[in-house]
Amino acid sequence: MSFNTHSMTNIFWPVGGGDEIGASSYFLQLEDQKILLDAGVRFQDELAYPEYEILYQNNVLDGLWELSAILLSHAHLDHTGCLPWVAQHAGGVPIYATAATLDLLSLLLNNAREESIACTDYKKDLLEQAIAKTNIVKPFEPFWINDIQVTFFPSGHILGACAIFLETKDLHVLFTGDFTNFDQCTALALDLPDHLQVDVLITESTYGYSNRVAPSQVDTERLVLVRNIAHVLEHGKVLIPAFAIGRSQEIARVLAEAMLAGSLSPCSVYVAGLAIQASDIYEKYGIPIFNEHIQRAPPDFYQHVESFHGIILCSSGMLKENTFSAKYAQKMLSDPQSAIFFTGYLDEESPGKRLNALKEHQGKKFYIQNTDVLVQANISTFQLSAHTDCQGIRRLIQKYKPKKVIFVHGFPKNGGRTNIFYQTLEEFGSEIDIYQACNGNPIVL
Ligand SMILES: [Zn+2]
Numbered sequence: 001m002s003f004n005t006h007s008m009t010n011i012f013w014p015v016g017g018g019d020e021i022g023a024s025s026y027f028l029q030l031e032d033q034k035i036l037l038d039a040g041v042r043f044q045d046e047l048a049y050p051e052y053e054i055l056y057q058n059n060v061l062d063g064l065w066e067l068s069a070i071l072l073s074h075a076h077l078d079h080t081g082c083l084p085w086v087a088q089h090a091g092g093v094p095i096y097a098t099a100a101t102l103d104l105l106s107l108l109l110n111n112a113r114e115e116s117i118a119c120t121d122y123k124k125d126l127l128e129q130a131i132a133k134t135n136i137v138k139p140f141e142p143f144w145i146n147d148i149q150v151t152f153f154p155s156g157h158i159l160g161a162c163a164i165f166l167e168t169k170d171l172h173v174l175f176t177g178d179f180t181n182f183d184q185c186t187a188l189a190l191d192l193p194d195h196l197q198v199d200v201l202i203t204e205s206t207y208g209y210s211n212r213v214a215p216s217q218v219d220t221e222r223l224v225l226v227r228n229i230a231h232v233l234e235h236g237k238v239l240i241p242a243f244a245i246g247r248s249q250e251i252a253r254v255l256a257e258a259m260l261a262g263s264l265s266p267c268s269v270y271v272a273g274l275a276i277q278a279s280d281i282y283e284k285y286g287i288p289i290f291n292e293h294i295q296r297a298p299p300d301f302y303q304h305v306e307s308f309h310g311i312i313l314c315s316s317g318m319l320k321e322n323t324f325s326a327k328y329a330q331k332m333l334s335d336p337q338s339a340i341f342f343t344g345y346l347d348e349e350s351p352g353k354r355l356n357a358l359k360e361h362q363g364k365k366f367y368i369q370n371t372d373v374l375v376q377a378n379i380s381t382f383q384l385s386a387h388t389d390c391q392g393i394r395r396l397i398q399k400y401k402p403k404k405v406i407f408v409h410g411f412p413k414n415g416g417r418t419n420i421f422y423q424t425l426e427e428f429g430s431e432i433d434i435y436q437a438c439n440g441n442p443i444v445l
């Protein structure tokens with residue numbers, strides 16, 4: 001069935017990342033301009049890309065080459081993973097991103113396997129072409145895409161991440177991307193002007209449907225993590241599997257600050273794998289990561305890890321096979337003196353999730369790197385969020401009182417007692433139109 005778009009000027013159409021976390025990509029038609037927000041992939045091998053065909057089947061687009069622009073909120077692969085493919089099909093369509101996002105996404109896409117993304121069926125030259133088509137955006141500095149004024153505002157989350165504000169003469173749309181409403185060690189909180197007229201708010205809802213962590217608890221969780229690390233280091237070593245971008249640097253800063261404050265005795269922290277280059281990019285943008293204690297792992301470190309006494313920080317965060325963290329985990333799992341501490345998102349199907357499920361069952365075997373290893377090490381999880389929670393989203397709605405709110409980038413199917421959609425409906429339902437985005441279903445703005 002074809003969707004008649006001729007009679008309507010403003011449409012939001014999620015083709016991925018609507019009611020899921022992964023493959024974020026949202027088509028936005030504002031008057032006669034056609035914009036794509038983000039171009040991400042899913043973490044699973046199958047159906048990794050957003051479903052752009054929906055747009056062709058409904059005669060909204062004949063091809064991605066009809067777009068006016070592609071705007072990228074931040075570098076994480078669930079927002080940029082299919083950019084080379086999209087850019088190839090979009091021909092000369094300009095791409096816009098911050099300089100840090102561009103640096104980080106080039107690193108990530110060149111090393112997608114290490115960061116747990118399976119679909120890398122593009123050639124390196126496609127990535128280079130996509131990079132060549134990217135215009136660098138400075139936060140707070142408006143620019144024009146034909147009749148639309150666009151401004152990027154820092155959104156916290158990770159280095160370079162931004163919320164995107166689009167203004168036509170009749171409609172103002174704010175897309176938050178992934179955001180934090182609290183300061184992290186490596187990225188300050190979402191930074192929007194107080195007086196912004198927002199008609200449509202498209203907001204992430206990662207923790208909109210789970211009780212996982214309240215940002216107010218993150219400080220406490222950091223302290224608990226440090227205390228646990230200090231305890232393990234009395235006799236063993238700690239592996240922290242972490243996403244190469246964002247989480248690795250945040251943990252490195254948490255450890256550096258703990259050593260400075262005296263809550264952690266000075267110890268060796270080795271950053272390994274892709275996190276090294278990602279940390280170099282953070283340093284390029286003025287965020288110090290390395291110091292006398294926090295160092296790049298030497299090239300032959302893997303051979304000598306048994307005699308190492310300290311902390312290893314490396315990706316993948318989910319212990320995907322053949323990554324640095326999986327290799328170190330294989331060596332450390334059977335050591336009862338050592339520990340593996342997870343601090344981030346674990347995909348349902350990931351080895352990290354399976355191992356985490358064994359944490360109460362020491363002595364069980366865990367299959368990793370083609371071997372069965374006896375689990376004797378301490379396995380624990382710490383919730384250091386890089387996303388806002390329900391309260392943060394509701395504060396944002398309260399502050400800008402948009403006419404419409406659309407929730408994306410969440411797990412509405414998991415909604416139990418925490419349910420941002422119903423909570424928002426209850427609080428603002430009489431004043432605001434509230435939508436839960438669903439892949440493939442358009443919302444008229
Ligand atoms: Zn992200």
Ligand SMILES: [Zn+2]
Nearest residue numbers: 076078079178
């Ligand atoms: Zn995301």
